[in-house]
Amino acid sequence: MTNGVKRAKLVPASDAPSNSSSSSSSAEMSTMAKNNSNKSNSKSTKKRKTFDPMAVTWMEKYSDQMEKIWSRLPNFVGSAIATCAIFLLGATMRGEWLLVVVHFAKHLGYGTVEKNGTSGEDETSASVDWAKISLENFYLQNLSWYWVAACSVSYTMYFAIGGFLHWYFYVRQRDKAEEWKCQPQKWITPELERHEIIIGTISLLLTSTFSACLACYISNGGPCSVYYKFDDYSWTWWFLSWPVIYIYLDYATYWLHRIYHTPWLYKHFHKLHHKYKQPTAFSVTAIHPVEILHIQICLCIPLFALPTHWVPYCTIAMYNYYHGIIDHSGINFKAYWWQPWQPDAIFHDNHHQYFHVNFGFNCFIWDKIHGTYRQKDRIYTEDTYYGKGKLISEATRNEIEADMEERDSENPLAYRDNKLIYKISKKELEGKKLE
């Protein structure tokens, strides 16, 4: 992630021209949010009940106090903290950190089963007494500890870091949206923010439970193909396994995502994730529970199908989770020079704005190869399935007008050359056969 943060110019609010005469209070921020929303509903923001998932925006309440502390920090420290926060959130949100801890412990030799020894686990699998079936038979003894650890860290990070990022960008720099936001004129409504937090919270419970089971299973010596000693397989394979794992994880995610964009699966499952046309960091896990579990299961296949060293697998998984947050942040983050395969955040932001296009995540090449990369001469709506869109020359005038309005609402700073590369001038449009 680069330029985005730089472009976002993390100016303390005290230096920034404020919309109001005083520094922005939480009440004012809420008001701005409502004013900027397409369909704001004043009732829901005023009537806050005892339990309200929007309490995650508790940072708004303490915005002034936070600002006092923050304004003392040099800008680069602020940027570094925000970057670390995104990474931490990505690494911990679904409980995968526990898997990393377990792998690391095994690497250090804890819980390793000697190859020639007759371990208890081997005996249990040989003769299972079904009358006395227990978690131990599935290598899941002490699961409750893993589960409590995974869930408590997941929820703490989700609300604390998610709340911080919300404050850092969406509250603190709200009046400078054109400097950092992919869709600066459009904001997710408070109702949808609440919705994504509720769905995200439910999905977190499932994904953390799954991560806890997997970490517990591996920790207890459950059969898998992960190895820990560097010399268990050749060094050639160790180096080769990096691109193999990376490509598997990314290409599998591309296809899973694309399959969930076929009409039946889209309407019954994936549409839920597409309620957010302006995604935020909270949108990452706001996915139908069936879909998110399906994806999580598919992504652990290398742990059972390939001799996988834990270092490349965990590093790549963490990289992917980090970018999952970046891609959904709604902020104009851009890939570093050393990531020529990595699309900028606007790529997935486009996916949320235009629905059935740009299905990939950490390589844009899959969309290029399969013809699902966004094209300038095509329009994409929630009804144009399969990623190919509709030629402008075949679209109706209403469709074109709606699409042009969407294109104009994008931020040029979110693109590489700071130009709206998909913008079509009136002249260009007239050149096309409209009807």
Ligand SMILES: [Zn+2]
């Ligand atoms: Zn999608």
Ligand SMILES: [Zn+2]
């Ligand atoms: Zn998404």
